[in-house]
Amino acid sequence: MSTRPARIAVAYHSGYGHTARQAEAVAAGASAVPGAVAELLPLDELTDELWDRLAAADAIVFGAPTYMGSPSAVFKAFAEASAAVWADDLGWRDKIAAGFTNSKAMSGDKLNSLVDFAVLAAQHGMIWVGLDAYPGWSKSTASIEDLNRLGSWLGAMAQSDSDLSAEKAPPETDLRTAAALGARVATVTTRHLRGALAA
């Protein structure tokens, strides 16, 4: 039986603070699950400490704004640098993985960023966890406040109006969806950890 908490790392980039709000919501959702702890790891500087913390994590949730239809260049620099972990006998093998992204358009080609995260996770031998939520805001009677209003399964999406600061965007509805992804990752990771210790 697990005697230590499941460690969830939220590895993210945010150019102007909007995606950072989403990252905080993922971490809050994860840490609300009993037996799990979450930490926020900004990717602006690729320090030894960052790599050590990622190595110690049981799950890594990747996050970045969608810029020009894919994860931001800062995130891509991190992804390319992670080739050193890959080369060291798949150092992230069997860690749980998930992803989230934010952009200004409702679609904005955000799916492409989530696919990018999932492929990165697959190359590392990680185990991908998506969002277990029906699409909200998809009936005539539905509300923008519905969970998963942007209707994504591969990961959590958020939308930030381009004229609003990070204090006001993304909206609470998308932050709730981000928290739901964090909670799911934490739940799956605690089970995974228990199973690995029992095996």
Ligand SMILES: Cc1cc2nc3c(=O)[nH]c(=O)nc-3n(C[C@H](O)[C@H](O)[C@H](O)COP(=O)(O)O)c2cc1C
């Ligand atoms: C260089 C650049 C490219 C962008 N490309 C897209 C895009 O492809 N799709 C979209 O919907 N929004 C796009 N945006 C808008 C950002 O995704 C949006 O402003 C987001 O909230 C920024 O998040 P951040 O504050 O975490 O950096 C782009 C913004 C920048 C600066």
